[in-house]
Amino acid sequence: MRRLVLVVVCSLFLPAPRAAGSQQKVIVLGFDGVDAKYTERWMNEGKLPNLARLRAMGTFRPLRPTLPAQTPVSWSTFSTGIDPGRTGIFDFLRRDPKTYLPLFAAFDETKEPLFLGEKNAPAAAGIVLIIVTLIALIFRRATRVVFLAIAVAAATATFFAIKKYIPVSRPGVVNRRQGIPFWEVAASAGKKARVVHIPVTFPAHDFPSGEMLSGLGVPDMSGRVGKPFYFTSELDFRRAGSSNEFSIDVVQLEDNKGVIHARIQGPPNKLFGNPPYISIPMTITVANDRNSIEIEVSGQRLTLRPGEWSGWTEFIFPFNALIQLHGVSRFHLIASQPEVKLYLSPINFDPRKLPPGFKISTPARWAPQLAREFGLYKTLGWQIDTWAISEGFATEQMFWDDMNWTVAQDRKMFDAFLNGDDDLLVHQFEFPDRVGHVFWRIIDPQHPAYNASLVPKWGDALLRAYQLMDAIAGDAMRAADAHHAALIVLSDHGFASFRKSVNYNTWLVMNGYLSVKTGVQVKARNVEMLFDQGQFWENVDWSKTRAYAMGLGEVYVNLKGREAQGIVEPGAEYDAVKTELKQKLLTMVDPVTGEHPVRRVIAREEAYRQFDPNMIPDLFVTNNDGYRVSWQTSLGGIPKDLIEPNKQVWSGDHCSVDPEIVRGIFFYNRKLATDRAPYIADIYPTVLGLLGVKAPYQLDGVDLR
Structure with a gap:
């Protein structure tokens, strides 16, 4: 009887069975x-x-x-109903076969003309010249000469003012995801x-009908996935054990007491180019008892004690007298003595004052409307x-x-x-x-x-x-x-535990697929290199390289006719290299534990029914529980050791783990x-x-x- 009652109660909460064409x-x-x-x-x-x-x-x-089990990959398939071979989103990163450089898979940055572009200044000057000249025609001949002189001067001033204050282009973004x-x-x-x-x-x-607020992919004010700041008065500051692979902006403060002047680096100057970044001043005043600080920035003053968070703080980054970008973020005071340690979270675009063309919602008015109804919120993806x-x-x-x-x-x-x-x-x-x-x-x-x-x-x-x-x-x-x-x-x-990093490019070198030059100094990879056009593959000899790894678990064959310096012939040789790699990668052994880091190696034609052969990786290498592709491999690095213990806080993952596990x-x-x-x-x-x-x-x- 009790079981019957439970069934009846549960049935009351179930929607009616769906009929064909039901809504x-x-x-x-x-x-x-x-x-x-x-x-x-x-x-x-x-x-x-x-x-x-x-x-x-x-x-x-x-x-x-999806394969691979990554956030942008799976959600793109969720949104469109088609697999990653058809969406074109198969990783956070893709490579440009012409340069071998890593790029973001989901987005392309563009430059879009602002108004008339390069013609802004001459067009504005021409309009001023015409208007003043037409006015001059009303007056007598002697007066006309004066007006014509004024017209030329006004047009010239307008030309240089427009050149100084109005950019010819603005940055834009194209979403590469395919499907509806x-x-x-x-x-x-x-x-x-x-x-x-x-x-x-x-x-x-x-x-046509409704609203949308964008998610992962919306950048912060710096154009990054999210760049936090750390202001510290510690002398010669170095974070012990930190590689700063995620590129935290560390700012050394000039003192630990009194009035301290600092700057906050804001957006890259993609409108005018010089200076390369727009930064603003910030003043930190340490209280006499060293138990609090006062922060002054963008016309606001706030006081924090150790352990406290600020409310939303506004940041105004002026490109010139006419153009500003508005951001919002929050401070957290970690310590005020003996050294000042101040954290600033990534600076979001202010949803109330978004720049033209920066569309995080549809309709565009919905983003500021949400801020009015619910208060400020994070726009960062x-x-x-x-x-x-x-x-x-x-x-x-x-x-x-x-x-x-x-x-x-x-x-x-x-x-x-x-x-x-x-x-x-x-x-x-x-x-x-x-x-x-x-x-x-x-x-x-x-x-x-x-x-x-x-x-x-x-x-x-x-x-x-x-x-x-x-x-x-x-x-x-x-x-x-x-x-x-x-x-x-x-x-x-x-999710799975990320106990050890696997360096696939190191394995490719050890097994004769990737050739490196000697005597070339190579820097460790970090996220900042993706944005600042850092050097990649500087020690690779492409004339002797048959395969390379990039992204979170993908291997590419250095294919002739596709890669800029490809050496592997299409057809039988290409197929043979892929078959070799599939077989040999599975035999990789962790020398410490005897475990196999690689669970499966899946060719792209096994993973996807349709794909762009010039973009989709040749092989997907999936890991067993406890292992994940290394951060260095994802950016084309070639560390010394094949397998390294992951001693970082970033300790759980899924990106290259076999989808059957996660x-x-x-x-x-x-x-x-x-x-x-x-x-x-x-x-x-x-x-x-x-x-x-x-x-x-x-x-x-x-x-x-």
Whole structure:
């Protein structure tokens, strides 16, 4: 009897079975980096009650991510319903075969003419000259001469003023992702859609009915994924054990007391070129008792004590008297004595004062409207700073404070959107992924960076993040019940421990596939090199190189006719090199443990049905649990050792781990008849099916019923 009552109660919360061509409200709630194994374990232990109830009333299954299991890759397939071979987003990075240089896979930077471009100054001068000349015609001949002289002077002054104050071009961004997002398809069919923080949606693309706020891909004020600042008075500061691979902007302060003058480096000067960066002054005044500081910047004054965060602080970066960029960020005072240690989070574009053409929302007015309704928010795509803690510039508590503060702001929006009149709501939260990256070392005693002293306070950090997810899912479940909506909760991939780094280029050198020159000094790679056109491959002899690695787990054959200095002939030789690499990489052994770092080596034609042969890597190398491609390999580096222990805070990962190991989550508030293991491309046809909308092309996923 009790079992019958439970079935009846659960059935009340389930949406009605879908009929052919049926339409209903759909809520899609996404989380980045939630692992199926941990989710199932904690549901079974009663620690995730909302998700456990969703499983009981509907469906829970591990979700198969893309190959590779990376955030921009999986979410691009989620958005478009096609695999990475067709979206063109197969990694964070791609290589230019003409130069071998790494580039961002999802975006191309462009230069767009501003007004008339190079003709701005002469056109403006010409207009002034014509206007003043026409006025001169009204007067007598003697007066006309004076006016003509004035016209020439005014036109000349206008010419030089326009040259000085108005740029001929402005930077632009092109999104390289192919395919049509399902919300655009739904909107074209008359459905109202609202989409928030889905990765690889910048610049925002207009669609007929609804709103969208872009996610991962929106840069900070410096044009980076997120560049935090660390101001310190420590003499000859060097962070012990930090490689600064993530390029934190470290600013040495001139003193540790009294009035201290410093500068904040802002956006690169892509409008005029000189100076190369726009920076602004900041004054730090240390209190006489050394227990607080006062910060003065961009006309604001704020006082902080150690351990305190500021509220939103505005930053104004003037290019000249006419052009300014407006940013917002927050300070955190780490210490005021004996040395000043001040953290500044990455500077976001102010959503109230976005520059022309910088489109983070559709319609463009929605971004400032959200700020008016809900208060300021982070516009940066990678919202939560993982870089500072990874390099030792921030503590676990600082990271956690920032994470909770960010999520609280996002939840204000999400809770309001849940009660909207949209036919489709799609909203993604990033925090589980960011927590996994930096706290995995505390839940894995085998990790080289494991610190037992942190366990009492932070040993349950991942669980707490999953419980926060569970609470948000509970909000969505209540809204779905109230609106009789279909609800899908998913993640793009799972997680694994990143105990050791694998240097594939080192392996390629050791096995005769990659040839290096002797006597060439090589610098360690870091993220800054991607933006500042750093040197890459400076010690590689391409005339003797058959294969090279770049990106997070990909290998390219140095193919003649495709690569600029390719030597491997297309056809039989190309196939033989790929076959050799597939076989030999699997035999790689960790000399310390005897384990095999490589789980599978997958050729691109095995991974994808369609692809651009000039862009997609020849081989995808996936790792076993505990191993991941090294940061240095991803940027073309060739370290000395084949396998290195990962002693960094960035201790959990998924990027090159075999997708079968790092499965995401899939929840659905209805029972599925199919026994199919959901694939992330299945969300597209499933949502369109619920809305009664036809897909615009052949998909790589199926409608889950």
